[in-house]
Amino acid sequence: MKHLILVYSLHGSTLKTAEKIAQGIREGGSSVDIFKITSGELPSLKPYDVILFGMPVYYFAVPIVMEKFIATLPRLHEKRVYAFFTYGTYHFQASDHLRRILRKKDAEVEGWFYSRGADFYYHYNTRGILPSAGHPDERELSDATEFGRNIAKRTNLADYPMKSTPPKVMYRAEMLLTNKFMVTTIFQHLFHLDRKKCIRCGLCVKSCPTQNIERDANRYPMWDSKCTMCLKCEGCCPVEAITSVAGWKFLSPIVDANVKAILKDKNIDTQRIVYHHGKMQDNVKK
Known part of the structure; x- marks a missing residue:
């Protein structure tokens, strides 16, 4: 086989x-x-x-x-x-x-x-x-x-190895906001670049897994229509010049609620970190 x-x-x-x-x-x-x-x-x-x-x-x-x-x-x-x-x-x-x-x-x-x-x-x-x-x-x-x-060995593996937990209300809201339609028709067009901060290093272009980011005539990044909202571009920027819709204030309560739930969940090995200018620093275990 x-x-x-x-x-x-x-x-x-x-x-x-x-x-x-x-x-x-x-x-x-x-x-x-x-x-x-x-x-x-x-x-x-x-x-x-x-x-x-x-x-x-x-x-x-x-x-x-x-x-x-x-x-x-x-x-x-x-x-x-x-x-x-x-x-x-x-x-x-x-x-x-x-x-x-x-x-x-x-x-x-x-x-x-x-x-x-x-x-x-x-x-x-x-x-x-x-x-x-x-x-x-x-x-x-x-x-x-x-x-x-x-x-x-063609062993029967049809059963799920674990049950799928029904999502709570806050997760249902997040799933609704991040569905394929919202991402492909709205969110991927709402990246904001702070040109005063941007140093035109090209890290965001290199990091994109779908080659969705190119440079304009002045070598600033610009986003096409193949975004999957992985946010790797936002995360790798060394001067924090990129903001996605996920960083908008009206979504903060959802993300904050998720973080609280994660920290309370003993089944998730969560590590405390310091994240600054596109890099993790000084990891401290939970």
């Missing part, structure tokens, strides 16, 4: 998980390739018997970049399909979201895997926390390898 892992990873946690799953597949006696979906032209899917989709949970859902990528794929009705997620706080119904997306390609997911991954969401970090710091840890990576072995 030949396996292909299609992975989207922004900060490395999901890719690390993918590599461990691939290790398990090889240990189970099968071949496997890993393809990062933002790295170029996708190879033909015809030689592959099994397709795995791996991604982080964004705003409690499938990342827009992965949803758009899947839309470009041919029908998958002749493939066995598996999926895995990394998440920093809560995954809620991300798996149900992915299931709906894949059914449009005539695919049913046969098995799922979840692992925590450090949450580098900019507006959590600037409030002094790094949820799921140090994840995926050794146990989670070992579980990922076992997941890969079971796929190679």
Whole structure:
């Protein structure tokens, strides 16, 4: 059996998980390739018997970049399909979201895997926390390898490894505000650049996973229409010259409420940090 892992990873946690799953597949006696979906032209899917989709949970859902990528794929009705997620706080119904997306390609997911991954969401970090710091840890990576072995052995993995917790009211509000329609039609056009602060270093251009940022004639960044609201550009700016809609004051109560909930949740390994000018400094454990 030949396996292909299609992975989207922004900060490395999901890719690390993918590599461990691939290790398990090889240990189970099968071949496997890993393809990062933002790295170029996708190879033909015809030689592959099994397709795995791996991604982080964004705003409690499938990342827009992965949803758009899947839309470009041919029908998958002749493939066995598996999926895995990394998440920093809560995954809620991300798996149900992915299931709906894949059914449009005539695919049913046969098995799922979840692992925590450090949450580098900019507006959590600037409030002094790094949820799921140090994840995926050794146990989670070992579980990922076992997941890969079971796929190679065709073990029944149809059951969810954990229940999907229904979101509270504040999370429902955030999910509504960050849905695909809001991001693609409104939010991606509302980035503000403070030209008095901007030093035109180009870090935001280099950091964008969808190549959505270009430079104008004066070498200032400008945003196109492929934004996924990952906010990596805002987070990496060394002079804090970029502001997204997520930084608007009317959304602050939602983010503040999330931070309080995260700090109270004993299931989340949250680290206290100092985040300044695009970098984390002086990490202090919770």
